Amino acid sequence: MAAVDPILCFARAHQAEMTAALRTFVECESPSDDASAVSRFVELVADTVAPDANVKTYPGGEFGRLMVAEMRLPGRRKRGQVLALGHSDTVWPAGTLRTMPFRQAEGRLWGPGVLDMKAGIVFFLFAARALRELGIAAPSRVLLQLNPDEEVGSPVSRPLTEKNAARSHAVLVLEPGTGLTGKLKTARKGVGQFRVAVKGRAAHAGVDFPAGASAVLELARQIDRMAGFTQLRRGITVNAGTISGGTRSNVVAAEAHAEVDIRIQRLRDAPALEKKFRALRPFDPHCTIEVTGGLNRPPMERSPGIAALFGQARRLGRELGVELEESLSGGGSDGNFTAALGIPTLDGLGAVGEGAHAAHESLLVDRMADRTALLGKLLAEL
Ligand SMILES: [Zn+2]
Numbered sequence: 001m002a003a004v005d006p007i008l009c010f011a012r013a014h015q016a017e018m019t020a021a022l023r024t025f026v027e028c029e030s031p032s033d034d035a036s037a038v039s040r041f042v043e044l045v046a047d048t049v050a051p052d053a054n055v056k057t058y059p060g061g062e063f064g065r066l067m068v069a070e071m072r073l074p075g076r077r078k079r080g081q082v083l084a085l086g087h088s089d090t091v092w093p094a095g096t097l098r099t100m101p102f103r104q105a106e107g108r109l110w111g112p113g114v115l116d117m118k119a120g121i122v123f124f125l126f127a128a129r130a131l132r133e134l135g136i137a138a139p140s141r142v143l144l145q146l147n148p149d150e151e152v153g154s155p156v157s158r159p160l161t162e163k164n165a166a167r168s169h170a171v172l173v174l175e176p177g178t179g180l181t182g183k184l185k186t187a188r189k190g191v192g193q194f195r196v197a198v199k200g201r202a203a204h205a206g207v208d209f210p211a212g213a214s215a216v217l218e219l220a221r222q223i224d225r226m227a228g229f230t231q232l233r234r235g236i237t238v239n240a241g242t243i244s245g246g247t248r249s250n251v252v253a254a255e256a257h258a259e260v261d262i263r264i265q266r267l268r269d270a271p272a273l274e275k276k277f278r279a280l281r282p283f284d285p286h287c288t289i290e291v292t293g294g295l296n297r298p299p300m301e302r303s304p305g306i307a308a309l310f311g312q313a314r315r316l317g318r319e320l321g322v323e324l325e326e327s328l329s330g331g332g333s334d335g336n337f338t339a340a341l342g343i344p345t346l347d348g349l350g351a352v353g354e355g356a357h358a359a360h361e362s363l364l365v366d367r368m369a370d371r372t373a374l375l376g377k378l379l380a381e382l
Contacts, residue, residue, distance in 0.1 A: 114272075
């Protein structure tokens with residue numbers, strides 16, 4: 001049997017410490033829409049990493065602060081830069097801990113944001129610590145960037161992500177892996193939102209029905225039309241996720257609107273799909289339609305650079321006794337932005353578990369060490 005990898009040994013020996021750190025992270029709630037809560041969490045991470053890094057934080061406008069930590073790692077001459085990317089926000093509102101406390105049970109850690117993605121941050125911090133304490137050189141400069149607005153589309157952090165990625169030769173995204181085997185993500189769908197607003201003409205549904213033009217009826221027809229834009233084979237989906245409209249059942253509705261989510265697998269499908277939305281025309285000439293929105297995150301397409309990075313991770317995984325697989329995710333992350341710049345990006349390097357954004361959010365305790373070690377080994381090679 002091969003000797004146990006030193007970084008893996010380190011991670012195993014520090015498992016309790018990692019769990020304790022993760023507990024303090026999870027117990028510091030950080031919903032996207034609560035800027036001061038997110039900034040409090042960012043301060044906590046900044047304090048944790050400060051002994052091992054030069055830490056800077058930046059104002060995030062209506063969101064919490066952004067954090068960039070330049071890690072102090074062994075190795076004299078640095079050639080190029082590696083960007084580790086994560087987010088500090090979660091989808092869970094303040095107070096979720098009361099019903100979903102951090103706990104360890106059934107071989108898992110549970111709690112809001114534990115998987116998506118506070119564990120990924122902890123794994124990265126301990127991977128960096130392992131390199132320092134074991135004296136293993138990292139050939140590149142390593143940055144850790146944490147964004148406060150990822151769960152709401154990264155409107156504020158995107159420029160900084162792109163700036164730091166553009167100077168890097170690899171991006172490691174600390175989002176959870178796919179499924180209970182923790183597949184890495186080498187492709188992600190692009191994500192967009194449209195708002196389709198219909199204006200009709202109000203009228204008394206009993207007294208003056210013919211004078212009305214129902215925005216609700218018009219919207220219903222448009223939703224059926226938009227559903228026809230889905231092409232599952234090409235990886236294109238269109239989902240009218242919410243609708244609202246009308247005032248009372250006895251009034252012909254003057255207004256209605258829908259929020260529509262789109263996903264695409266290839267960037268080249270975006271123009272045609274956007275054109276279809278812009279080309280929506282009312283069935284009822286007494287109604288008008290206004291379409292706003294568009295693609296928010298470009299797809300992360302599996303480039304040769306991404307495939308090579310995955311191949312490297314798979315080889316390193318084997319040295320840890322793990323057979324890594326890859327996956328296409330329907331969800332977006334900040335890795336979409338970096339991959340779209342042509343920077344080799346490997347995503348899903350965080351925890352192995354299930355239930356992101358759901359009440360059973362949890363991670364597998366016995367996969368904490370090998371994920372941490374994988375990050376360490378990548379930093380030692382890239
Ligand atoms: Zn996430």
